[in-house]
Amino acid sequence: MDKKDKIILHALQENATLSVQELADKASLSPTACWKRIQKLQQEGVISKQVCVLDRKKLGVPVTVFVAIRTQSHTPEWLEQFASGVIDIPEVVEVYRMSGDIDYLLKVVAPDIEGFDQIYKRLIRTAHMYDVSSSFSMEELKCTTALPLTYC
Known part of the structure; x- marks a missing residue:
């Protein structure tokens, strides 16, 4: 390149x-x-797809919630059940398997706290979870899809 x-x-x-x-x-x-x-x-897969970035506030989902999940089950079956469940929840926009104390970290968009509660109830039905902790974003300081090009 x-x-x-x-x-x-x-x-x-x-x-x-x-x-x-x-x-x-x-x-x-x-x-x-x-x-x-x-x-x-x-x-070469450097450009994987082209998309439109939409304004979540104008689309009625201004609240961002980060959900930390811990599980006691680390089986492929649990992961498959969990992954297929969260994929089916459109408000879950990002999912990461983590190292450290938290097993999975999710980024969720919601209309408000009550709306998030409904999303939460769908989330906990996807698979058995040992601990679920939610943190509401108070302010977005940076949000970009642009990747740095200095390392290639």
Whole structure:
């Protein structure tokens, strides 16, 4: 990956609706050369997909909750049951298996506290959990989908 690829990726992370011509101009390439680079980055999996980032407040889910889960069962069967359950809850937008004291960390969006309670009740039906702890975000200081390009 060279400097021109990074320019293209940086621009796409900021605005994936840019035309090939606009991207080519930013990277000082011809549109054909730029398009070939984009195709190569897609084929290599560097660009995994292009999406729209929506405003969660305007869509009625302004509350962000981080849910820490501990389990006493670490079997593949438990994980499969838990994973398939949380995948089916659209308000659960991120799920991580963790090291340390917490086994899983979830990021959940909700309309309000009462709405989160309904989500919580669906969540605890997915699989047996030893401990579930929820923390409500008071303020979002940074939220981005852009990845740093300095390490590639």
